[in-house]
Amino acid sequence: MRVAVLGAGVVGVTTAYELARDGHDVTVIDRLTEPAAETSFANAGLIAPGHAYTWSSPRAPGILLRSLVDDGQALRFKPSLDPRLWSWSWQFLKNCTAEKARINTKRKVRLCRYSQERLAGIVADTGISYHGLDGGLLYLYRDPGSFARGSANTRILAEEGLDLRAVSPEEAVRIDPALANARNRLAGAVYCPSDGSGDARVFTQNLARHCTEHLGVRFLFDTEVKGFEASGDRILSVATTRGSVAAEEFVLCLGVVSPAFAGDLGVALPIYPVKGYSVTLPLDETHVAPTVGGVDEDNLVAYARFGDRMRVTATAEFAGFDKSHRPEDFRHMLAAVRDLFPSGADYARPQYWAGLRPMTPEGTPIFGRGGRFSNMTFNVGHGHMGWTMSAGSARITADIVGRTRLEFDPSGLMVQDAKSWFSGSRQRLN
Numbered sequence: 001m002r003v004a005v006l007g008a009g010v011v012g013v014t015t016a017y018e019l020a021r022d023g024h025d026v027t028v029i030d031r032l033t034e035p036a037a038e039t040s041f042a043n044a045g046l047i048a049p050g051h052a053y054t055w056s057s058p059r060a061p062g063i064l065l066r067s068l069v070d071d072g073q074a075l076r077f078k079p080s081l082d083p084r085l086w087s088w089s090w091q092f093l094k095n096c097t098a099e100k101a102r103i104n105t106k107r108k109v110r111l112c113r114y115s116q117e118r119l120a121g122i123v124a125d126t127g128i129s130y131h132g133l134d135g136g137l138l139y140l141y142r143d144p145g146s147f148a149r150g151s152a153n154t155r156i157l158a159e160e161g162l163d164l165r166a167v168s169p170e171e172a173v174r175i176d177p178a179l180a181n182a183r184n185r186l187a188g189a190v191y192c193p194s195d196g197s198g199d200a201r202v203f204t205q206n207l208a209r210h211c212t213e214h215l216g217v218r219f220l221f222d223t224e225v226k227g228f229e230a231s232g233d234r235i236l237s238v239a240t241t242r243g244s245v246a247a248e249e250f251v252l253c254l255g256v257v258s259p260a261f262a263g264d265l266g267v268a269l270p271i272y273p274v275k276g277y278s279v280t281l282p283l284d285e286t287h288v289a290p291t292v293g294g295v296d297e298d299n300l301v302a303y304a305r306f307g308d309r310m311r312v313t314a315t316a317e318f319a320g321f322d323k324s325h326r327p328e329d330f331r332h333m334l335a336a337v338r339d340l341f342p343s344g345a346d347y348a349r350p351q352y353w354a355g356l357r358p359m360t361p362e363g364t365p366i367f368g369r370g371g372r373f374s375n376m377t378f379n380v381g382h383g384h385m386g387w388t389m390s391a392g393s394a395r396i397t398a399d400i401v402g403r404t405r406l407e408f409d410p411s412g413l414m415v416q417d418a419k420s421w422f423s424g425s426r427q428r429l430n
């Protein structure tokens with residue numbers, strides 16, 4: 001079948017790979033000049049089933065409220081008149097009960113684990129490299145109270161078969177000797193030995209190259225999707241700035257832009273952009289860089305090493321589609337990571353970036369066919385863990401497009417399950 005995949009982020013490219021492996025004739029369309037040039041460009045790189053907790057939890061409303069008065073760095077909620085923000089926030093709050101948090105976290109960790117297996121399969125099949133590290137991830141706690149809470153929370157992930165261990169500061173340093181200087185400031189850590197890290201952008205670009213060279217996938221860059229040409233309940237082609245692209249099946253993987261097409265497609269996609277900040281630091285053999293990635297939980301700062309670079313990310317900011325950043329936005333996260341790894345990288349040569357997470361209120365992505373057209377499949381809304389969930393999401397999507405037996409049960413994650421007040425609205429694009 002001829003399949004057009006819209007979007008060449010990590011989600012679109014992994015989807016194109018799975019579809020092409022199934023024997024489909026695949027074209028990928030993206031408005032930018034190369035794969036992974038939008039949100040997949042500079043994320044923290046954590047492949048983290050051990051951090052699959054949903055953001056909507058019983059503690060979240062209090063944290064949100066405090067962020068309105070407190071000039072904190074981890075969460076910045078800027079009230080605006082954007083009705084989509086209010087709609088999304090209402091849906092988010094409705095997911096903050098203990099029961100919903102449990103259901104959403106369970107769905108998420110199952111998908112994360114499936115995805116990690118699929119990622120290993122892709123790497124084994126293609127041999128592509130991505131600065132992958134598979135020595136686990138460390139979730140570090142500085143405060144004894146939050147360490148106790150963080151250790152207790154692991155139960156829900158352990159119920160899904162994940163091996164998570166609460167470890168002492170000494171053991172954390174044994175796992176990652178680069179933490180030696182911070183030992184006295186740690187209360188403890190949670191170690192997930194099966195988690196890992198890697199550069200999502202390098203992975204996506206290498207996979208796109210593999211798709212072109214070995215699987216006959218065509219990539220149309222600099223080509224913006226504008227709408228759809230349809231007849232009855234079928235899309236015939238996608239209208240782009242470079243003309244029409246015809247296909248029999250279409251897959252939407254446009255990250256934060258996906259809801260902009262809700263009006264045309266007749267579906268409500270409750271996805272809101274949540275901005276995050278990322279800084280990349282060069283390093284060489286003189287630096288004592290982390291050997292496994294992790295999260296400084298009390299500062300909500302994530303870090304990972306990619307070969308001769310260290311990536312550090314932080315902050316969840318509700319600021320619409322604004323991707324601007326100033327050096328002061330990075331001060332807090334750099335101070336936190338420097339405190340952990342004083343000579344971890346060359347802190348004098350930071351490269352700053354900000355990106356938008358395509359968040360759903362539940363924290364889980366949205367799959368499947370739905371809306372006005374029978375040949376449009378969605379693979380959207382991967383939020384703060386799209387790198388971790390991409391490979392499994394791609395396989396689920398290829399199974400739906402090919403009408404083959406689903407290897408993973410996506411119950412509760414289908415487009416019919418997504419609820420929004422904004423059914424059929426067209427979102428303004430900035």
Ligand SMILES: Cc1cc2nc3c(=O)[nH]c(=O)nc-3n(C[C@H](O)[C@H](O)[C@H](O)COP(=O)(O)OP(=O)(O)OC[C@H]3O[C@@H](n4cnc5c(N)ncnc54)[C@H](O)[C@@H]3O)c2cc1C
Binds near residue numbers: 045048223253
């Ligand atoms: C600071 C930060 C840290 C993160 N850390 C992690 C992490 O450690 N682990 C993890 O698993 N996840 C992490 N994430 C989340 C992860 O990066 C995202 O979930 C993931 O990149 C989303 O991928 P995507 O392919 O859906 O979106 P994107 O990468 O944004 O891809 C969408 C593509 O659609 C294209 N597009 C949009 N509109 C159009 C149009 N009209 N026509 C044509 N093309 C169009 C865009 O150009 C883009 O290439 C992080 C995110 C941020 C911001």
